[in-house]
Amino acid sequence: MLQNLFIPARSLASVANHSTSVRQAASQAYHSTSVRQAYHSTSVRTVGQAAGCIIQLLTSRTLQTTGHSTLVRHLATTQSGSRSFLTSPPAPGHNTSAMSVEAAKALAGAAAVNNHVNAATKVVGVGSGSTIVYAVQRLAERVKEEGLEVRCVPTSFQARQLILQHGLVLGDLEIEGKIDVTIDGCDEADRDLTLIKGGGGCQTQEKIVAEYSDTFIVIADYRKDSVKLGQAWKYIPIEVVPMAYRPVMGRLGDQLGGRAELRMAKAKAGPVVTDNGNLIVDWYWDQGREMNWREVNTIIQCMAGVVETGLFVGMADKAYFGMEDGSVMDRCRGGQ
Numbered sequence: 001m002l003q004n005l006f007i008p009a010r011s012l013a014s015v016a017n018h019s020t021s022v023r024q025a026a027s028q029a030y031h032s033t034s035v036r037q038a039y040h041s042t043s044v045r046t047v048g049q050a051a052g053c054i055i056q057l058l059t060s061r062t063l064q065t066t067g068h069s070t071l072v073r074h075l076a077t078t079q080s081g082s083r084s085f086l087t088s089p090p091a092p093g094h095n096t097s098a099m100s101v102e103a104a105k106a107l108a109g110a111a112a113v114n115n116h117v118n119a120a121t122k123v124v125g126v127g128s129g130s131t132i133v134y135a136v137q138r139l140a141e142r143v144k145e146e147g148l149e150v151r152c153v154p155t156s157f158q159a160r161q162l163i164l165q166h167g168l169v170l171g172d173l174e175i176e177g178k179i180d181v182t183i184d185g186c187d188e189a190d191r192d193l194t195l196i197k198g199g200g201g202c203q204t205q206e207k208i209v210a211e212y213s214d215t216f217i218v219i220a221d222y223r224k225d226s227v228k229l230g231q232a233w234k235y236i237p238i239e240v241v242p243m244a245y246r247p248v249m250g251r252l253g254d255q256l257g258g259r260a261e262l263r264m265a266k267a268k269a270g271p272v273v274t275d276n277g278n279l280i281v282d283w284y285w286d287q288g289r290e291m292n293w294r295e296v297n298t299i300i301q302c303m304a305g306v307v308e309t310g311l312f313v314g315m316a317d318k319a320y321f322g323m324e325d326g327s328v329m330d331r332c333r334g335g336q
Contacts, residue, residue, distance in 0.1 A: 101221050101223065103326070104221035104323060104324065105219070105220075105221045105322055106322065107320075107322035107327075108131060108134075108220060108322035109131055109133075109136075109137075109138055109183075109219050109322075111219075111320045111322075111328045111330070112217045112219045113135050113138040113139050113183065114138070114142075115320075116181045116183070116215060116217050117139060117148065117150070118148075119146075119148065121150055121181060122149065122150060122151065122180055123150065123151050123176045123178070123179045124150050124151070124179065124181055124182070124183065125152075125182025125183065125209040125210065125213050126152045126153065126154050126183065127159065127182065127184025127185055127209075128156040128158050128184070128185070128202040128205075129158075129184075129185040129202075131185040131221065132159065132162070132184060132185055132219070133162065134219075135183050135219060136162045136166055136168070139168065144167075150169065151170070152168045152171055153171045153172055153173060153209055154170070154205075155184065155202055155205045155206040155209045156200070156205055157275050158202070173208070177212075178212050178213070178214065179212055179213040179214065181214065181215040182215070182216050182217065183218075184197070184206055184209075184216070184219070185219055185224075186316075187199040187232075188226055188229055188230075188233035189220060189226065189316070190227065190228050190229050191226075191227050191228070191331075192333065192334060193316040193319055193332070194293050194311070195218065195313075196229060196233045196236060196237075196311065197310045197312055198237025198280070199310075201237065201239070201275075202274070203239060203308055203309070204239050204274070204307055207308055207315075210312065210315055210316075211315070215318075216317050217317065217318055217319070217320070218318070220319065220320075220321055220322075221321065222322065222323045225319075225321045225329070230285075230287050234284055234287070235282040236283045236296075236300075236310050237281075237282055237309075238260075238281045238282070238309050238310065239276070239279070239280055239306070239307040239308050240278060240280070240281050240305050240306055241305045242277075242278060242279050243305070244304065247304075248303055248305050249262070252300070255299060256283070256296065256299065257285070257289065258283060258284050259283075260283045261282050261284070262281055262282075263279070263280040263281070276307065278307055283300075293311055297313050314333070318330060318333070
C-alpha cells in the first residue's frame with residue numbers, strides 16, 4: 001500500500017492518473033499505525049518538480065498529517081472549483097500562493113487535532129478565523145471515525161456555526177467550567193509565542209476560552225511566524241465599550257505613542273461591532289520602539305473602557321505552523 005504513494009513525476013497527467021490511488025491510500029493509511037510511522041521517513045518531493053502548485057497536496061507529510069483523503073480532495077479544489085487535480089501546468093505568472101496558504105493552514109489544523117485530542121479529551125475550545133475551519137473538519141472526522149466524545153466551546157458566532165455545521169456537540173463555559181484543550185489561530189506569533197489576535201474582532205471570547213483551558217494550542221500558516229511582533233502584523237486590536245472609544249484612542253497615543261484608529265466595517269455603514277456589542281480600536285504602535293509586551297498589555301487593560309486586548313502574552317503552550325514545503329513546524333512557548 002505504501003508504494004502507491006510514490007507517484008512518478010513525469011507530468012501532471014501522471015499525477016491525475018494516480019490521484020485515485022493516492023486518495024485511497026490516504027484513507028487507508030489513517031487506519032495503519034505502521035504506515036503512518038513509515039511516512040515520517042518518506043517523501044514524494046519529486047511531485048513538486050512536476051507541479052509545484054500542488055506539492056502540499058501530494059507530499060507524504062500532507063497525507064500523514066491530515067490522515068484522510070477528504071481534506072486532500074478539498075484542497076485540490078480550492079482554486080479550480082472542481083473535484084479533480086490540476087491536469088496542466090499553471091500559466092506563466094499564475095499566482096499559486098492562495099492554494100499554498102490554504103494547504104499550510106490545513107496541515108497546521110490537522111496536526112494540532114491529531115496530537116492534542118484523544119480518547120481522554122472531553123472538552124475542546126474552538127477558536128475563530130480561517131485556519132480553525134480545517135481543525136474543526138479534522139476533529140469532526142475523528143469523532144465520526146473513532147467515536148470520540150467531545151463537547152466544543154466556541155469563541156465566536158463563527159465558531160459556534162462551525163461546530164453545529166460539522167455535527168459536533170456544542171458546550172459552554174457555564175456548563176463545562178474548564179476546557180481540556182483549546183485550538184485557535186493567530187494573526188502573528190513571535191519566537192516566544194506572544195500572539196497578536198483580534199483581526200476578526202473575537203479576541204475577548206478567544207482569550208476567555210484560552211485562559212480557562214488546560215492547554216492552549218495555536219495553529220497558523222507560515223506567514224504568521226515571526227521573530228518579533230510587527231514583521232507580519234502592524235497593529236493591536238483592542239475591544240472597547242462604545243462610549244469610551246475616543247478617550248481610549250487619546251490615552252493610547254499619550255501613554256504609548258503610535259496612532260489608534262476605530263475599525264470601520266466593510267459591508268455596512270459605520271464601525272465594526274463585536275459579538276459582545278462593542279467596538280474595535282486598532283492601535284498601530286511605533287515600530288521603532290522596543291516593546292515589553294507584558295507591560296504594554298497591562299497598561300492598555302487598565303484603561304477605563306477597554307474590554308480586552310489582542311495581545312496574548314505567555315498564554316500559548318505550543319504552536320503549529322504549516323510550511324510552504326508541505327511540512328509542519330512546531331514550537332513551544334519560550335522558543336523551544
